[in-house]
Amino acid sequence: MSAPEAAPSGEHLRAAGERPALVARTRGPVHVIGAGLLGASVGLGLRERGVDVTLEDLSPTTVALAADYGAGRVRTASDESPVLVVIATPPDVTADVVERALRTYPDAVVTDVASVKLAPFTELKRRGIDLAKYVGSHPMAGRERGGAIMARADLFVGRPWVICRDGETPADALALVEAVALDLGGVLMEMTPEEHDRSVGLVSHLPQVVSSLLAARLVPASEQAIGLAGGGLRDTTRVASSDPELWVQILGANSAPVVELLDAFSADVAAFADALRDPARTGARRRIADLLSAGNNGVSRIPGKHGSSERFTQITVLIDDSPGQLAKLLTELGELGINMEDLRLEHSPGAQIGFAEIAVLPEVAERAVADLVERGWRTL
């Protein structure tokens, strides 16, 4: 297995779509424990590839719902032993469920998709469990709302899927978990549990906490101040609407790296405040500019939706704030043969006017603007 640093091109994804499921080559069903968003999405994706999937959940309603959605069938005592068990329970019970699965299905390979990896691993080792058949994994996919009803077969397509294994994991066990990840369209990355937890601490957990704390500052703010909010505030606080209960679990299970990051970040903010406290002091402006420039450099490292944020050009079109207008715009884009890669509607508070932000390939951007203007649209 390779551990690609950058996500590979779409090539292997298209290839994955055409070839038979890797997992289907094995005998016996895949058993999914926990039929929420992730578990049901694993089931839907594998069912779509013709894999036999059985489902289990503490909640009879949840498991029945997931089965109704086509994520698999509810497991019964008469079912044959699974070849693979995928555990998609909340992170705080992952270790317990892994242990139980290893005992219940001694011939199966067991994996989990929890968003923290070191804590379950450490707990399982502490209990003296034989982990030869356990491979931890974490697909970097999710949605703001959870539950089987939000599940989709393509949830993992093109997303990094981290594999964390023990040094002694047999090659065939590892290959099976990789096969599921590839069948579901994931992009394999291999890390140690420590590397994984530090990495998600930086790119996911720290931004979550920072965004939440920033949004919390708005609670006591005046209506007037809030009325001046623009796109910058909306972007920086968007993830602050995430589910607190889930995040208490995630952060609690990855506290050491996150605390370290928060301590450092708190010091960063304090240092910035110190530089700004007397901006006329020699060197203060230089220091502030350097910190802001470092932000420029950091943001430029983040890969975009399709590999690089630079791949698309944004066109902003002014529209009347009515569904008919936007439909007309999109119909005309279709007529003009302009393929829209992304769309975002932005609106001015209180104004009967909106802005459609359309992402197109750079090579068509100029023509798209010219064509739209010729048809009477106003672009920014």
Next chain:
Amino acid sequence: MSAPEAAPSGEHLRAAGERPALVARTRGPVHVIGAGLLGASVGLGLRERGVDVTLEDLSPTTVALAADYGAGRVRTASDESPVLVVIATPPDVTADVVERALRTYPDAVVTDVASVKLAPFTELKRRGIDLAKYVGSHPMAGRERGGAIMARADLFVGRPWVICRDGETPADALALVEAVALDLGGVLMEMTPEEHDRSVGLVSHLPQVVSSLLAARLVPASEQAIGLAGGGLRDTTRVASSDPELWVQILGANSAPVVELLDAFSADVAAFADALRDPARTGARRRIADLLSAGNNGVSRIPGKHGSSERFTQITVLIDDSPGQLAKLLTELGELGINMEDLRLEHSPGAQIGFAEIAVLPEVAERAVADLVERGWRTL
């Protein structure tokens, strides 16, 4: 003038689009000093309404470029005195330019569009300048890139336009500045310079610094860690790509409120780290959940399209990833009489499928879903 807490309805904007420019009723040109993004946009917008605009800039190239773009004509010594001077220079020279304009054109009303308001005001008062003809203002508009070539006649349409006046500003001077703001499509808000600076400190300057510092943390990160970046990180660090030079000026001119906010925020982050340091301690998880919930509450206060983001229900519709499909969906929504309050398109990288997230009024959500499903759409 009223100082609406929520932006007024679109009524006055439609009206503004139809009635003759308020500013045109006055005699004499409007003179714009500083022909960058904001100054040239003011010029373009007023020219479009038939107002005579003269331009001035320290850079002969910039002013010629703005004139070429149609933002007005370069001012010469033989031009008649302006009735209004709009100053759109960088914030660090605003006070100097206001003073000079008040002396050069003693009959004109003078305004500026700088993004900080207290520092120029204080400096002008310190110099003993008579401010009877000065009204500070700040249109909440901008673009990521500056310069006359990015200027737009409709840059201010639907955006809040803050007016900061001295208690003794004569009504006719105030009315003239409000007329320009309305002519350019802005939504008037009145604040004291202190209120303005504290407000933009919270909703604009603090998020900018936080986003920059968060992005700066990515500079030393491993490729592997960056490879796990998702939408949350992209959203929270988007504004970190802003121009450091401009922001050094803005932050330097609003240092007192921003330092106060940064000190408090640094303490918030440290307190969160403390709660997370021993998550198993009694009360720690509750404390973490409370802080995350406060983030939920804060983000819900940010106005969306028509006032409050809590006002709408989200419907997610599965669509083929093609412009024709989305246009069809929006056309059908129009046919069904369902008014869409907001729209966001999401799609899975590499997948030929997309999700249209549509915000509708809660009372129509259920019917909208039923109608869409009946027409063969898949909703989540």
